[in-house]
Amino acid sequence: MKDNIHPQYGPVTIRCVCGNEIQTRSTKNNIQVDICSACHPLFTGKQKLVDTAGRIDRFKKKFGERVATAADAKKKADAKAEKDKKIKEAKQAELAAKMKEKEAPKK
Numbered sequence: 001m002k003d004n005i006h007p008q009y010g011p012v013t014i015r016c017v018c019g020n021e022i023q024t025r026s027t028k029n030n031i032q033v034d035i036c037s038a039c040h041p042l043f044t045g046k047q048k049l050v051d052t053a054g055r056i057d058r059f060k061k062k063f064g065e066r067v068a069t070a071a072d073a074k075k076k077a078d079a080k081a082e083k084d085k086k087i088k089e090a091k092q093a094e095l096a097a098k099m100k101e102k103e104a105p106k107k
Helices: 055-066 070-103
Strands: 010-016 021-026 031-033
Touching: none
Parallel strands: 010 031
Antiparallel strands: 010 021
16 A cells, blocks of 8 residues: 555544444544434334424425325225226126127017
8 A cells, every 4th residue: 555645544433413422433533423223213113203494394284184194095995996896796787688688589
């Protein structure tokens, strides 16, 4: 390796906003992160809602009730399935009636 061209690689502390500190090595002096393995939902299993500057409130205000919930979506899907089932039954009954007409002896 050439001399005096590589950055200094030494111990550093990574600090998270939750207060967790991790000791590691890096070429940077200070590292600050917003989320770490101690507070990330993937690792903790807890859902932590971070509302930065009222983003959730703005979203609800902007879209209001247009945002469908899972229950609403299931109700709509069930209603559509029921309607499709009734249409299918009506078509089958109509087809059966036509078949009876063809099979009936002509007088």
